[in-house]
Amino acid sequence: MRGAVQLLEAGARANPTRWELPHDLARTYYLDLKDSRQALHWFEVTDRLPGRPHYVPRFIARLYAATGERETALELWQAMRDSATSEWVRELAMQEIAKLEGQLRSRSPEKPR
Numbered sequence: 001m002r003g004a005v006q007l008l009e010a011g012a013r014a015n016p017t018r019w020e021l022p023h024d025l026a027r028t029y030y031l032d033l034k035d036s037r038q039a040l041h042w043f044e045v046t047d048r049l050p051g052r053p054h055y056v057p058r059f060i061a062r063l064y065a066a067t068g069e070r071e072t073a074l075e076l077w078q079a080m081r082d083s084a085t086s087e088w089v090r091e092l093a094m095q096e097i098a099k100l101e102g103q104l105r106s107r108s109p110e111k112p113r
Contacts, residue, residue, distance in 0.1 A: 001032060012045070019049035026059070036066045058092070065100060070107075074100045 005028060012021040026042035029035045040063040047056045057080060065073035074097060081093035 001028075004028065005033075017049065019046050019052040022046045022049070023052065023056070030059075030063075036063050039063055040067060058089075061096065065096075065103075070100050070104055074104070 005025065008021055008025045008028065012018075012025060015021060022042045022045040026039045026046055029042060030039035040060065043056055043059050043063060046052050047060060057076065061073045061076040061080065064070070064076065077093045077096045077100065081090055081097065084090040084093060
């Protein structure tokens, strides 16, 4: 698998304006290597490139949550909700926001009344 990653990384360096190779790296890290931090890195690279798939920002938000950065994930989902042109994406964002807010509440110490 390391050889495949090295080949994809070399391809991404040689083709810095193409989204396909960093996307393949992100998927390899996520699906095959189970490395959410590296997957997040490569999805963020993919997100900055023209023509990238529409679902990449959703993967980024989910990976921020998976790596413990729930506040960042929450901000990303809120931005997606606010800018969504699709009702489906808006509904998905609201579900993810509710889930993250619940996780953040259960993690925070109870405030005295």
